[in-house]
Amino acid sequence: MNSIESAVPPPRSYLDDGHSLRSWLFTHDHKRIAILYALAITFFFFLGGFAAMLIRLELITPAGDLLTADAYNKAFTFHGVVMVWFFLIPSIPATLGNFLLPMMIGARDMAFPRLNLFSWYLYMIGGLFTLAMLVLGGVDTGWTFYTPFSTMFSNGHVMLTVVGVFVVGFSSILTGINFIVTTHSMRAPGMTWMRLPLFVWAMYAVALVMVLATPVLAMTLSLIALERIFGVGIFDPALGGDPVLFQHFFWFYSHPAVYIMVLPAMGVVSELITAGARKRIFGYRFMVWAIVGISVVGFLVWGHHMFVAGQSMYASMVFSILSFIIAVPSAIKVFNWTATLYKGRIDFNAPMLYALGFVGLFMLGGMTGIFLAATALDVSLHDTYFVVAHFHYIMVGGSVMAYLGGIHFWWPKVTGRLYSQAWARFAAILMFFGFNLTFFPQYLLGYEGMPRRYHEYLPQFQVLNILSSAGASILAVSYLLPLVYLGWSLRHGPRAGPNPWRAKGLEWLTDSPPPTHNFEVTPVVNEGPYAYEDA
Amino acid sequence: MNAPTTSASPPSLRLHLIVLAALLALLLTSAGCALLPLGVFNTLSALGISVIKTLLVMAFFMRLRRGPPLLRIAAAVGFAWLAVLIGMTVADVLTRVVLPSPW
Amino acid sequence: MSTESAMLAQQFDDAAQQREASALGMWTFLATEALFFGVLFAGYTVCRVRFPAAFAAGSRHTDMLLGTIETAVLLTSSCAVALALRDVQLGGRRVAAWLLVLTAALGLSFLVMHGFEYYSEYREGLIPGIRYTQQGPLAGPMQLFFCLYYFITGFHSLHVGIGVILLLVMARRTWRARFSAQYYTPLELSALYWHLVDIVWIFVYPLIYLVGRAG
Numbered sequence: 001m002n003s004i005e006s007a008v009p010p011p012r013s014y015l016d017d018g019h020s021l022r023s024w025l026f027t028h029d030h031k032r033i034a035i036l037y038a039l040a041i042t043f044f045f046f047l048g049g050f051a052a053m054l055i056r057l058e059l060i061t062p063a064g065d066l067l068t069a070d071a072y073n074k075a076f077t078f079h080g081v082v083m084v085w086f087f088l089i090p091s092i093p094a095t096l097g098n099f100l101l102p103m104m105i106g107a108r109d110m111a112f113p114r115l116n117l118f119s120w121y122l123y124m125i126g127g128l129f130t131l132a133m134l135v136l137g138g139v140d141t142g143w144t145f146y147t148p149f150s151t152m153f154s155n156g157h158v159m160l161t162v163v164g165v166f167v168v169g170f171s172s173i174l175t176g177i178n179f180i181v182t183t184h185s186m187r188a189p190g191m192t193w194m195r196l197p198l199f200v201w202a203m204y205a206v207a208l209v210m211v212l213a214t215p216v217l218a219m220t221l222s223l224i225a226l227e228r229i230f231g232v233g234i235f236d237p238a239l240g241g242d243p244v245l246f247q248h249f250f251w252f253y254s255h256p257a258v259y260i261m262v263l264p265a266m267g268v269v270s271e272l273i274t275a276g277a278r279k280r281i282f283g284y285r286f287m288v289w290a291i292v293g294i295s296v297v298g299f300l301v302w303g304h305h306m307f308v309a310g311q312s313m314y315a316s317m318v319f320s321i322l323s324f325i326i327a328v329p330s331a332i333k334v335f336n337w338t339a340t341l342y343k344g345r346i347d348f349n350a351p352m353l354y355a356l357g358f359v360g361l362f363m364l365g366g367m368t369g370i371f372l373a374a375t376a377l378d379v380s381l382h383d384t385y386f387v388v389a390h391f392h393y394i395m396v397g398g399s400v401m402a403y404l405g406g407i408h409f410w411w412p413k414v415t416g417r418l419y420s421q422a423w424a425r426f427a428a429i430l431m432f433f434g435f436n437l438t439f440f441p442q443y444l445l446g447y448e449g450m451p452r453r454y455h456e457y458l459p460q461f462q463v464l465n466i467l468s469s470a471g472a473s474i475l476a477v478s479y480l481l482p483l484v485y486l487g488w489s490l491r492h493g494p495r496a497g498p499n500p501w502r503a504k505g506l507e508w509l510t511d512s513p514p515p516t517h518n519f520e521v522t523p524v525v526n527e528g529p530y531a532y533e534d535a
Numbered sequence: 536m537n538a539p540t541t542s543a544s545p546p547s548l549r550l551h552l553i554v555l556a557a558l559l560a561l562l563l564t565s566a567g568c569a570l571l572p573l574g575v576f577n578t579l580s581a582l583g584i585s586v587i588k589t590l591l592v593m594a595f596f597m598r599l600r601r602g603p604p605l606l607r608i609a610a611a612v613g614f615a616w617l618a619v620l621i622g623m624t625v626a627d628v629l630t631r632v633v634l635p636s637p638w
Numbered sequence: 639m640s641t642e643s644a645m646l647a648q649q650f651d652d653a654a655q656q657r658e659a660s661a662l663g664m665w666t667f668l669a670t671e672a673l674f675f676g677v678l679f680a681g682y683t684v685c686r687v688r689f690p691a692a693f694a695a696g697s698r699h700t701d702m703l704l705g706t707i708e709t710a711v712l713l714t715s716s717c718a719v720a721l722a723l724r725d726v727q728l729g730g731r732r733v734a735a736w737l738l739v740l741t742a743a744l745g746l747s748f749l750v751m752h753g754f755e756y757y758s759e760y761r762e763g764l765i766p767g768i769r770y771t772q773q774g775p776l777a778g779p780m781q782l783f784f785c786l787y788y789f790i791t792g793f794h795s796l797h798v799g800i801g802v803i804l805l806l807v808m809a810r811r812t813w814r815a816r817f818s819a820q821y822y823t824p825l826e827l828s829a830l831y832w833h834l835v836d837i838v839w840i841f842v843y844p845l846i847y848l849v850g851r852a853g
């Protein structure tokens with residue numbers, strides 16, 4: 001058993017350590033910073049969701065009646081930019097990661113608490129630029145900023161957007177540096193690498209990706225900005241420059257970025273499944289190597305976004321093969337989660353339902369990724385709704401489900417309160433159905449050839465589009481529900497106690513909510529993670 | 536309080552000056568090589584010398600030679616990832632079907 | 639109470655852990671800097687592979703002598719900051735502070751020399767988008783060379799400028815005995831940053847100034 005020896009009365013919880021606004025805005029406590037992040041990304045999630053509602057409303061009819069072509073372009077661009085950089089990339093790392101990483105390794109705080117707070121401020125500054133872009137009239141390049149449109153032709157607020165994303169990029173670089181250093185140098189005595197919970201491994205791997213990919217995005221965005229200011233640049237075809245070069249740089253960041261969005265989700269789900277099945281994770285070492293493998297190989301496949309962009313066919317062949325290979329570690333993880341569930345005493349509580357939802361939807365999204373990685377098939381599927389469905393299965397079906405699962409799992413730890421299981425289960429199930437109704441029709445639409453990013457479409461696509469929009473409204477309800485019952489639990493929920501799930505892991509050894517410095521005595525670790533009795 | 540952490544004593548003044556002299560000599564060598572018609576070896580020698588200079592700075596001025604291996608890994612990873620970016624991008628450009636220039 | 643224990647942040651157990659963490663954090667940051675500049679070098683490589691003649695012609699327009707002197711200046715400044723750190727580690731203060739001032743001065747002189755280069759290029763009409771008067775078959779792709787030249791040296795000079803300020807702050811702190819043989823982490827990190835700026839330039843020099851010089 002992991003142990004903490006203590007006799008003194010428990011110190012104040014981090015929530016009671018000052019109630020003024022100042023005590024929040026200038027805090028160095030990783031747990032409070034996590035909450036600041038949670039509030040901010042929730043705001044951006046619903047803002048981005050509002051843009052999505054506009055898109056789905058427009059697509060109910062084949063004619064472009066609700067939004068003009070221009071307004072539609074701005075809606076999907078805003079949706080993409082906000083959801084990718086202001087919600088999904090920071091989602092799990094900046095909230096659950098910030099809160100849990102030090103606790104899971106038995107540390108008092110991050111290695112660089114001030115840097116941690118600074119990264120939140122950077123996030124907020126980037127967010128302000130993005131809001132300014134919205135208020136002043138939006139931008140129409142798509143979240144991918146492809147040149148030469150973004151540099152030469154678009155008359156939206158490209159500069160504001162690019163600056164916003166640049167700044168928020170540095171926020172994620174700083175978070176990444178903090179995570180890497182914290183994992184290396186702040187582990188409690190006895191917490192060896194092979195005793196780290198998989199969530200910590202996932203945070204470490206994602207930090208590596210943030211640190212190694214984001215600078216490339218930052219410079220690429222700077223190049224766009226400079227090209228817009230001076231009217232010349234290396235992506236300018238008139239000078240002999242190469243727009244495809246932009247795509248290389250962009251996807252060198254953005255493919256790894258999709259793993260920034262999904263690796264943390266895998267970490268969360270590994271925790272939820274072991275705790276919910278009351279079993280040791282199956283194949284811990286395989287899981288670790290799969291995480292590390294994904295984060296490394298994830299850097300070698302970016303060209304699969306450029307099969308029809310004028311990339312050389314030899315490069316396409318190599319990128320295609322490497323993309324098939326990267327599915328292997330993902331598959332290993334799915335098998336191991338399934339094997340962990342096998343013969344487990346599964347408690348179908350809300351976190352578990354979210355986790356199961358993740359596994360199923362991630363699998364569908366990943367498998368269609370393989371379709372797209374086949375060059376011949378991609379020629380007809382590229383830039384259709386099939387791609388849209390593919391990445392929404394992983395990013396929304398997978399990562400958002402896992403994020404909410406994690407929130408439900410650690411809510412008692414974060415707030416000290418229990419919420420209504422019945423409502424939470426209902427929301428999880430509703431989300432699963434709403435999600436599939438929204439996005440499964442999009443696979444079919446894409447397969448039949450409906451292109452993405454247009455505000456009009458051929459009449460024969462209407463039925464499936466109506467289904468999709470109907471699903472989206474269910475999805476919206478299921479996202480609003482947790483606000484209600486989790487918010488309610490803050491005042492009226494029963495006290496949680498240190499370990500309501502009887503889960504393993506250092507974070508459950510301390511009080512809920514934890515004291516400011518997490519542990520009264522630094523814990524000593526003498527066994528691996530997930531030491532469930534009936535394992 | 537804990538015992539003060541004495542990291543290994545810093546390299547000598549002499550060593551610093553020798554490294555600086557080597558760096559300046561390499562600088563002149565690369566300038567000289569650039570003036571000779573060596574074909575592709577102009578580029579190769581210039582880059583080779585830059586790599587050597589970098590290694591000298593990292594090993595001695597930045598103290599990686601006696602530093603913890605983890606720091607060496609961190610330094611190497613940055614360059615390795617950069618090599619991937621440059622390598623795979625150039626591989627694409629080199630194997631593309633040539634498109635005629637607009638002039 | 640030594641400076642060292644006063645400087646120990648609450649989240650760390652001891653000074654060794656704190657030092658190790660700071661060093662790793664800085665090196666990780668340096669890796670991100672390498673990739674940040676790396677994009678420009680990648681763009682350079684791709685464009686040069688496609689237009690070798692234009693790049694050679696562009697490079698011949700730059701000032702090789704000044705470029706070489708600038709390189710020597712930065713290399714020397716790197717040595718100076720390394721010696722400053724060494725002095726502090728051995729318990730010194732004044733020499734270290736002056737060495738840091740010297741480093742900053744060298745950095746500043748680098749910026750001034752670069753300013754002169756930019757000015758004469760402006761007069762020659764070599765700045766795409768602002769004043770570009772070149773004619774002839776290579777004039778088009780030569781603009782790519784010059785775009786890259788300004789982007790790379792511009793970002794680099796920005797880093798030099800930040801470095802100069804950082805070094806002056808460190809000189810002041812050293813002078814006021816904020817560091818000792820036991821505690822010198824901020825100085826060490828600033829020195830690392832300065833070396834990185836130097837390393838970037840070590841690659842800029844041959845790629846910008848030395849192409850197509852022979853014959």
Ligand code: HEM
Nearest residue numbers: 258261262304305323327366369370372373382383391394
């Ligand atoms: C099993 C591994 C995966 C493979 C083989 C794969 C493959 C692909 C391919 C080939 C495309 C390009 C389709 C096209 O534009 O024609 C694509 C697009 C995309 N994928 Fe994946 N993918 C995988 C996993 C993921 C994951 C885990 C995520 C996100 C968390 C993701 C997010 C995206 C996004 C956002 C796009 C579209 C970007 C855009 O054009 O706007 N993919 N994927």
Ligand SMILES: [Cu+2]
Nearest residue numbers: 255302304305
């Ligand atoms: Cu991809």
